Amino acid sequence: MSRASETLVEEAARHGADAEVWTVRQGIDELVSRGGVIERHSEVTTGATAVTVWADGTEGYAVQNTPDSTDTDLVATALGVGRALATPAKPPPLPPTAPDVPDGPLPYLDAVAAERIRRFSEADDDLEVELRVRADRARVRLHRAGAAPARYATGVVQVHARLTARGDGIGYMGHQTYGRTVRDVLDTVEKKELPELRDLARVLAERPVGELAYDDLLVDGRVLVRLLTLVAPAFLLDSVLEGRSPLAGRTGERVAAAGVSLVDDPTADDSPLPVPWDGEGTPCGPTVLVEDGVLCGYLSARRTAAEAGTAGTGSGQRGPSGEMSTVQPGHLRLRHTTDLGTEVRAGRTVLHVVQANGAHTSNPITGDFSIGANAVVVSPDGTRRNAGNITLAGNVFDLLRHIDGHDGRTRVNRSNNAFVAGPGVWTTCLTTGR
Incomplete structure (x- = not known):
């Protein structure tokens, strides 16, 4: 690795300051294919260097869109910011030793992948397929004065299908669809996602049913994760300390149905973007927020954890350009212990809400929402009919x-580098209409 961070740490020490240097090198491959034709295939390389300094009881910060920068003006700028803000701050304790993870295989969109994607996008007479595929690669390095530098490399593949x-x-x-390798993600898209999406798109192109009548409601995971993203801030210690979370002071209380768990774990086997430590060097691991319906805790970074007198959960994430760390989930997943099966139920008509089309109204503090959605009516024999454009409303906490x-x-x-995952859920507490 470059000695760039050592240069900046030494420059800060020359001014009597403690320093932390974070740097990232990013590679992004993007490919767009529609109707069997590749319309765009590009590769972009970016990066950033961020410097945090602590001097004279204050904290300053500066960032430059250059990876492994040796520009000592970064230190001067950070010191100036600290003096201007004059916000009392002291260097946090050195983080636990962050593992130095060697580079492993990273995702690239090569010629073989491009041909598969082109073939997947070939259209039928009544159907247009557009695929937007992206492979992200990042090499991250963190160097805190007084500690050895640490690094890791990680990547994620994303396929956005529009039919x-x-x-x-x-x-x-x-x-x-998200995953760690191009082959695995494209296999999933080919074998599972595209066949189902084709069937659903064709049903939604049919004339809608006259009356919206059903016995049971199934909210697809595609819709559930959008709703969970709306209230994820309620599980952040920042929100709790600032009085913006309705879950403040409720640890140990039941906040979800029995059997529901909510765990954040960027290191999980199914995490699309695995990271060993967060943007502040705190090791990542599983953080149980809800277990069997009971609230167990919140996500935190080192600043908010210090304010609350607790240990950080490794949830201090930086933005893609090295922005200051904010508390965010890494891979937040909802589970339930009871498997009630898919949309077909004997003797019951099911309304399966398959897609959210945007929020008419939503409130991340109260959890109230009203969204436009597409749905299908599923008969007991499995026949699907178009329910038309509907409104789905309720409260996510409810x-x-x-x-x-x-x-x-x-x-x-996905929202930046925060991922929220969950299954489709059966519920009776939401209202629907046209």
């Missing part, structure tokens, strides 16, 4: 308390 069918009307289905079981199909939503 448009034409029948009595136009049916649209979109879905995103939904957590009224999950009866899951359908066994885990979906994932």
Whole structure:
């Protein structure tokens, strides 16, 4: 690795300051294919260097969009910011020794992958397929004065499929698939996701049923993870300390249905973007937020953990350009112990909400929401009919308390480097309408 961070740490010491240097090198491959034609295939390399300094009882910060920068003006800028803000701060304790993880295989969109993607996007007469594929690679290094530098490399593959069918009307289905290797993600897209998306898009292109009547409600994982993302901030210690979380002071209380667990673990085997430590060098691992419906704790970074007098959970994430760490989940997953199966139920008509189309209204503090959605009506024999465009409304915290079981199909939503995963859920607490 470069001696760049040593240069900046030494420059800070020359000014009597403690320092921490974080740097990232990123590679991004992107490919867009539609109708059997590759419309764009690009590769971009970016990076950043961020410096935090502690001097004279204050903290300053500066960032430059250059990886492994040796520009000592970064230190001068960070010191100036600290003096200008004059916010009392002291150097945090040295983090536990962050593991120095050697580089492993990282994802690239090579010619073989490009041909598979092109072939997947070939259209039928009534169906248009567009695939947007992205492979991200990052090499991260963290050097704190007084500790040995640590590094790791990681990557994630993302496939965004958009299918448009034409029948009595136009049916649209979109879905995103994530994983660690290009081959595994493309295998999943080919064998599982595309066949189902084709079927759903064609159903949604049919004339909608006249009356929206059903016995049971199944909210697909694609929709559930969007709703969970809305209330994820309630599980952050920052929100608790700032009075923005309705879960403040409720550890030990039941906040979800029996059988529901909520665990954040960026190191899990199924985490799309595995990382050994967060943007501050704190080792990552499983953090249980809810177990069997009972609130167990919150996610935190070193600053908020210090304020609360607790240990950090390794949840201090930096932005892609080296922005200051904020508390975010890494791989937040909801599970339920009861498997109630997929959309077909003997003697029952099911409304399966398969896609969220945007939030009409949503409140991340109260959890209230009203969203546009697409749904299918599923008869006891498995026949699907188009329910048309509907409105799905309720409260996400109330939904957590009224999950009866899951359908066994885990979906994932991404916001920057925060991933939220969960299955489809059976519930009775939401309202629907047209």
